Amino acid sequence: MNESSYLSGFADGEGCFCVTFNKSKRHRFGWDIRPSFSVSQNRDRAEVLEIFKERFKCGTIRPDRSDRTLKYEVRSISELVEKVIPHFEKYPLISGKNRDFKIFTDICKKLLKKQHLTVEGFNKIVHEALALNPSARKKFPRAKIKI
Amino acid sequence: MNESSYLSGFADGEGCFCVTFNKSKRHRFGWDIRPSFSVSQNRDRAEVLEIFKERFKCGTIRPDRSDRTLKYEVRSISELVEKVIPHFEKYPLISGKNRDFKIFTDICKKLLKKQHLTVEGFNKIVHEALALNPSARKKFPRAKIKI
Numbered sequence: 001m002n003e004s005s006y007l008s009g010f011a012d013g014e015g016c017f018c019v020t021f022n023k024s025k026r027h028r029f030g031w032d033i034r035p036s037f038s039v040s041q042n043r044d045r046a047e048v049l050e051i052f053k054e055r056f057k058c059g060t061i062r063p064d065r066s067d068r069t070l071k072y073e074v075r076s077i078s079e080l081v082e083k084v085i086p087h088f089e090k091y092p093l094i095s096g097k098n099r100d101f102k103i104f105t106d107i108c109k110k111l112l113k114k115q116h117l118t119v120e121g122f123n124k125i126v127h128e129a130l131a132l133n134p135s136a137r138k139k140f141p142r143a144k145i146k147i
Numbered sequence: 148m149n150e151s152s153y154l155s156g157f158a159d160g161e162g163c164f165c166v167t168f169n170k171s172k173r174h175r176f177g178w179d180i181r182p183s184f185s186v187s188q189n190r191d192r193a194e195v196l197e198i199f200k201e202r203f204k205c206g207t208i209r210p211d212r213s214d215r216t217l218k219y220e221v222r223s224i225s226e227l228v229e230k231v232i233p234h235f236e237k238y239p240l241i242s243g244k245n246r247d248f249k250i251f252t253d254i255c256k257k258l259l260k261k262q263h264l265t266v267e268g269f270n271k272i273v274h275e276a277l278a279l280n281p282s283a284r285k286k287f288p289r290a291k292i293k294i
Contacts, residue, residue: 010156
């Protein structure tokens with residue numbers, strides 16, 4: 001058994017590479033850009049979430065407020081770039097979710113380089129995020145994010 | 148990348164080892180016992196289902212009537228025992244779903260040996276299936292299956 005490949009297979013089905021935008025007076029342009037990698041599971045079988053946490057040496061496992069699941073989540077941009085993304089570059093997703101991963105990777109690397117602090121960089125990230133998880137529920141429609 | 152481990156990881160999240168009971172006048176004791184291994188995915192990313200089909204050299208991919216997904220499914224008892232079960236014995240599930248897999252394996256092997264054709268064997272299978280996927284929706288409550 002190759003545990004790394006197993007985790008990629010599991011994440012291909014159950015994982016989410018997301019970027020959310022939250023209104024914030026403390027952030028430049030009025031928006032806080034938050035990328036996250038997460039995997040959810042029923043509470044009675046959270047074993048694989050523990051393995052993600054051990055393997056990636058970062059992230060948290062906590063109850064998801066929206067339902068009866070547990071969620072493993074990494075939100076730190078530096079940990080996403082240094083620990084999570086390299087795993088999925090070495091053991092890539094097979095499904096179309098790999099397209100999401102590539103967009104997500106590009107956004108995280110831009111954020112780490114502080115490119116979101118310029119108008120041009122911020123707008124590029126918003127544009128890229130438009131293509132990410134288009135079917136997912138959005139807290140704020142992207143069309144509202146104008147600076 | 149180890150494709151076998153990847154498939155097990157994917158199945159740990161998205162796969163189902165199920166046994167359903169359908170009323171049938173053609174079957175002994177009035178019930179048709181149908182085990183199945185299935186994996187569902189959104190239609191826009193069915194790549195992994197194709198890999199399951201190629202790897203296991205059996206099963207079908209078709210639209211799930213209940214929603215907008217595609218379902219890879221193996222229902223043949225001999226193919227389950229000869230092709231699907233050996234894969235998950237070699238590359239075992241990490242989560243509590245492995246418990247379901249073991250019950251499922253036992254039921255499939257009993258069916259292959261025609262043990263369901265005796266009253267004792269039939270009742271044992273019904274009893275074992277009681278513990279399988281207890282949260283899943285049941286077409287017929289097990290309590291109704293009495294012979």
